[in-house]
Amino acid sequence: MTALTSMLQKGERVELYLRRLFESFGYKKYRMSKFENYDLYAENKSFLKNESIITFHDLSGKLMALKPDVTLSIVKNAKGASAEKYYYVDKVFRLQSQNREYREIAQMGLEYIGPIGLFETAEVVSLALESLSAIERDYVLEFSHMGFVEGLLAGEGVTGELREQVLTALSQKNVDEITLLCSRAGLSSEQVERVAALATLGGSYAETLAKARGISRTLETKAALSELGVLFELLDELKLSSNLRLDFSITNSVDYYNGLIFNGYVEGLPRAVLSGGRYDNLLRRFGRSTSAIGFALYLDEVERALREPKDYDVDYLILHEEGEDSAGLFRACRKLIDQGYTVTALRKRPEGLRCKKICRFQDGVLKEETVC
C-alpha cells in the first residue's frame, strides 16, 4: 500500500489523509451533482464571494448553474432534526478576478450542522488545525469574532454605508482610511480610536484578547470575547494553541458569518488556504433555527505548493523492432516493473521523454544503451 501511495503527488496524499481523518471523526462524504438550481445562488448571492455564475437552461427550460459552492447545497439538503456532519471533496466553478475567466477549482470542506457548544466548536477547529499541519509545518490559524467586530461598530454608531466602508478598510488593516472615514462621519476622537484599533488588533491569542478587552464596552462584545477566551483555554489544555492567532481584521462574508470566523495560512503560500466560521445566519435563511460551523480548504492553492518536481518521466525506455519475440519483451518489461521501476516499451524514442536508462530489446535479450 505504501508503494501505491508513493505514486501520488503530495497534494493527493494530503487529500486522502484528511478524508480518513474526517471520516474517523464521524463526518460523512457529501456528493452532489455538478449542477444546481440557479435560484439557490440568486437568493444567496451575498454568501458567495463572487456573484458571477455559469448558467444554462436545462431541457425543461429551468435555469441551472454550474455549482460555485458546495456549502449552500449541503445546508439546503440538511433537513434532519439531529446534528449532521458532512465533508466534501469537489470541484466548484468560479470566476477568477485576476483574468476574468471561469476556472474549475478543487475544494475540500467540512460542515457541522446542529446544536453547537464549546465541544463542537473545538472539534471543528482542531480538524482545521490538523488540515493545515498536514500541508506544511509552519502554519497559522487566525480567529476573529463577528460578535465583537459588529458589536463594537454598532456600539460606536458605525452603521449603514459607513459600516460597509469601514469593514472594507478593516479587511485591509487600513488604519488611515478608517480614521478618515470615521472622523468625517462625526465620531469623537475616542470613538475613532476604538474603531481604528480593530485594524491593529492582531497577534498572539492571549495578548490580543487582553487588548481587545480594553476597548470592549457593550454586552455583545464582552460575550464574544469571553467565548473566544473559553475556546482558547480549552484548545490550550488540549495542546492545540501554539499556532493560533487572533486578528480582528478578518471580515469574510460578514453577512452570513456570525460568531467565530477563521482563516488558515501556511508558510510560502500567498493566500489563505483555509477559511471558515460559524454561519447560523445562512441556516435562518433556509428556515432552520439550528447552528452551523464549517470550513473550506482550497486544494488547488495547496497542490501548487506541494507539487514535487520529477526528474524523469520514466525509469526505463525499452526500444524494440517489429518482429521481435513479443513474449520475451513482455517478460522483460514485467521483470523490471516487479522490481519497482516504471517502464515504457516503444519502437522509437519520443521527443522530450526524460528517462533514466534506455535499453534495446534485440534477439531476445535486453541490452542497456548509453544514458541520454
Place this chain on the structure above:
Amino acid sequence: MLTIALPKGRLGDKVYSLFAKIGYDCREMLEDNRKLVFTSEQNGVRYLLVKPSDVAIYVEHGAADIGVVGKDVLLESEPDLYELLDLKLGSCHLAVAAKNGYVEDEESVLRVATKYPHVAQSYYESLNRQIEIIKLNGSIELAPILGLSDVIVDIVETGTTLKENNLFVMQKIVPSSARLVANKSSYKFKGAMIDRITALLKGEIAND
C-alpha cells in the same frame, strides 16, 4: 529575508531613501547598474524594482512580502492586500479633465479615455451617467485634443501637463498617494518585522 517591491523611477528613489533612513539600506542599490534585484544580507532585506503598476501584483502573489504602490493603482485593481500606511509621497488626485471650454452634453453617452477603466466606471456609475470607456496606456491627454474622447480620467499632480496641453480639471474624484502594502500571508509569518518597518516609517514621515 523580507522582499520589498518598489516602483521603478522617481517615487521608488524617494521611497528607498526612506527605507535607508530607518536602517534598511542596501549598498547595491546605489551602484549604477541594470540589476532588478538588490540584496542586503546584513539588513535582511531584498529590494525588487518593478513597474509601478505591477507592485501590487508582486505583493498579492507573494513574490514580494511588502511593497510601495500608488493608491490609484490599488483603487483600479482592488488587490487583496493589507494597506498598512499612507507614506504621503507622490500625492496627486484622480480627476476628470477636458479641453478648455468643453461643456458636457448630458444627453449623449460620455466618451472617457483612461488608464483607469474600473475607477472611471464606478465613478460615473455613482452619478448614474452612461459612459463609453476608451482604454489607453499612455499619453491620455492626447485623447480629447484629437477628439478621441470627450474627457479623460487620469492622475493629476500639479496640473502642468494638463495646462500645457490646453486641458483643465473638471472634477476631482479621489486623492491618491503612495501606500505601504503587505501580502496577507507574509504578514502572518513575518509580522514582527513588517510591523517594525511600518512603525519606523510612520515616525520618519511624521518627522518630515
